[in-house]
Amino acid sequence: MLKLCITYSVLVFLALKAAHSALVETVTTSLIQGVLGNSNKSNIVFSPLLLQDGLKQLYIGAEGNTSAELENLLQYNGGYSLLSSYQGVQLPENVELNIASRLFVAKNVTVLKDYQENIKRLFNSTVEFVDFKDSAKASTIINSWVANQTRDKIPKLIEKTEASDVMMLLSAIYFKGLWAKPFDSKLTEKREFYSLDDEGKNKTIKVDTMYKRDLYRSHEIQELDARTIEIPYANTTVSMVILLPNQIDGIDLLVKNLESLHVDELLRKDVVPSKIALQLPKFKFDLSIELKPMLQELGVKELFKAANLTKITAAPVSVGSVFQKAVIEVDEKGATAAAAQVITATAVSVDTAKDFHVNRPFVFVITDFDKVYFAGRVGNPT
Structure with a gap:
C-alpha cells in the first residue's frame, strides 16, 4: 500500500482582528476543539479552512466509505460548497492573503485527468511530478515552493521524502494585516502573565504586553465561562x-x-462597542502539528488504512499523515501605514474604561463574517 502525505504550511504575520462565521459553523468549531483539545502544546496555531480545503480535495477524489466518512465530517449535504474556502475573498491593498495548493506526485504514478481538472477548477491547485526516491532533490523542490508561497517565513516544511511516498498534497497560506487601531509601542511594558507550559504546569512570568484604551466589541459567553474581545484590522x-x-x-x-x-x-454584531482598557501580550511562535489523530477521533478512519481514492488514481494508496506547520506573530506593527486613516476612535479615560487584561492562557480566532482563517491557543507568549 502506497502512502499519501498531506502537508500544510501556514503563516500568520499579524497585527490583529476577529470574528464570527455562520457558513461552516459546526465543522469549524469541531476542528478547532479537536486540534486544541488533542494537543498538549501550550502554544498552538493552525488554519481550519486550510485543513478543510485539503479534505475537500480528497473528498472529490474519494468513493465508498472513504467518501462517506469525509462527507460526514465536512457535513456535505448538497448545499455545502465544494469551492475553495478562499475563493472570492477580496481584501484591500494593505492586507495580504495568499493561498496556494499543489499536489506533488511520484513520477511513476498516474493522476486521472478529470481529477486534475477538478482541483484546478475548484481550488486552483496544480499537479507536479517529482522523484520521491531522490529525497534531497524532491525536498528542495517542495520546500522551495512552500517558501515562495509564505514569503520565506516557512523556509523548510519537510526534512525528507520517503521512497514509499506516492503523493503529497501541500497547501500554504500567507496572511499579513495592519492594525485598524494600532498599539503605541511606547506603552508596551513587562506585565505578569499566568503561563502554562507543555506539561500543564502554571507559573507567573513577565511578558511584553501592549496597551490600548479604545472602543471595542466585547461580551460574555456563559457556556465557556469566558469573555471575548474583537480587535480589527484596517x-x-x-x-x-x-x-x-x-x-x-x-x-x-x-x-x-x-x-x-x-x-x-464568538462575536455578535448586535454588541455595541464599549470603552475598554486592553492589555494584550505580544507573541510569536511556530508549530508543527500532526492532525491525523484528531481526524481519526472525528470519524475519518478508512482514509488512513485502505483509502478508496480511485477518482484520483488507480494506484492503491492510503493517507500516511496530515501535517500542518504554522507561524504567527502579533505585535504593535501596522501603525505606520494605518495611522492616518484609523485615528478615529474617541479617547477613553482610565476611570471609565472596563479592563480586559489578557494575562492568562487564551484562545484566538482570526476571521471575517464567514470564514475562520486561523485559530490557536497561547499558553506562554514568550
Missing part, C-alpha cells in the same frame, strides 16, 4: 477574536466546551 472585515477564560486555570474548560458553540456566537 479597512477590512477580518478581525481577531480573543477568548479569555474568566478563571486563571479556565483554559481547559473553555477548549472542552468550544464544540458546542457556533462560531457566530
Whole structure:
C-alpha cells in the first residue's frame, strides 16, 4: 500500500482582528476543539479552512466509505460548497492573503485527468511530478515552493521524502494585516502573565504586553465561562477574536466546551462597542502539528488504512499523515501605514474604561463574517 502525505504550511504575520462565521459553523468549531483539545502544546496555531480545503480535495477524489466518512465530517449535504474556502475573498491593498495548493506526485504514478481538472477548477491547485526516491532533490523542490508561497517565513516544511511516498498534497497560506487601531509601542511594558507550559504546569512570568484604551466589541459567553474581545484590522472585515477564560486555570474548560458553540456566537454584531482598557501580550511562535489523530477521533478512519481514492488514481494508496506547520506573530506593527486613516476612535479615560487584561492562557480566532482563517491557543507568549 502506497502512502499519501498531506502537508500544510501556514503563516500568520499579524497585527490583529476577529470574528464570527455562520457558513461552516459546526465543522469549524469541531476542528478547532479537536486540534486544541488533542494537543498538549501550550502554544498552538493552525488554519481550519486550510485543513478543510485539503479534505475537500480528497473528498472529490474519494468513493465508498472513504467518501462517506469525509462527507460526514465536512457535513456535505448538497448545499455545502465544494469551492475553495478562499475563493472570492477580496481584501484591500494593505492586507495580504495568499493561498496556494499543489499536489506533488511520484513520477511513476498516474493522476486521472478529470481529477486534475477538478482541483484546478475548484481550488486552483496544480499537479507536479517529482522523484520521491531522490529525497534531497524532491525536498528542495517542495520546500522551495512552500517558501515562495509564505514569503520565506516557512523556509523548510519537510526534512525528507520517503521512497514509499506516492503523493503529497501541500497547501500554504500567507496572511499579513495592519492594525485598524494600532498599539503605541511606547506603552508596551513587562506585565505578569499566568503561563502554562507543555506539561500543564502554571507559573507567573513577565511578558511584553501592549496597551490600548479604545472602543471595542466585547461580551460574555456563559457556556465557556469566558469573555471575548474583537480587535480589527484596517479597512477590512477580518478581525481577531480573543477568548479569555474568566478563571486563571479556565483554559481547559473553555477548549472542552468550544464544540458546542457556533462560531457566530464568538462575536455578535448586535454588541455595541464599549470603552475598554486592553492589555494584550505580544507573541510569536511556530508549530508543527500532526492532525491525523484528531481526524481519526472525528470519524475519518478508512482514509488512513485502505483509502478508496480511485477518482484520483488507480494506484492503491492510503493517507500516511496530515501535517500542518504554522507561524504567527502579533505585535504593535501596522501603525505606520494605518495611522492616518484609523485615528478615529474617541479617547477613553482610565476611570471609565472596563479592563480586559489578557494575562492568562487564551484562545484566538482570526476571521471575517464567514470564514475562520486561523485559530490557536497561547499558553506562554514568550
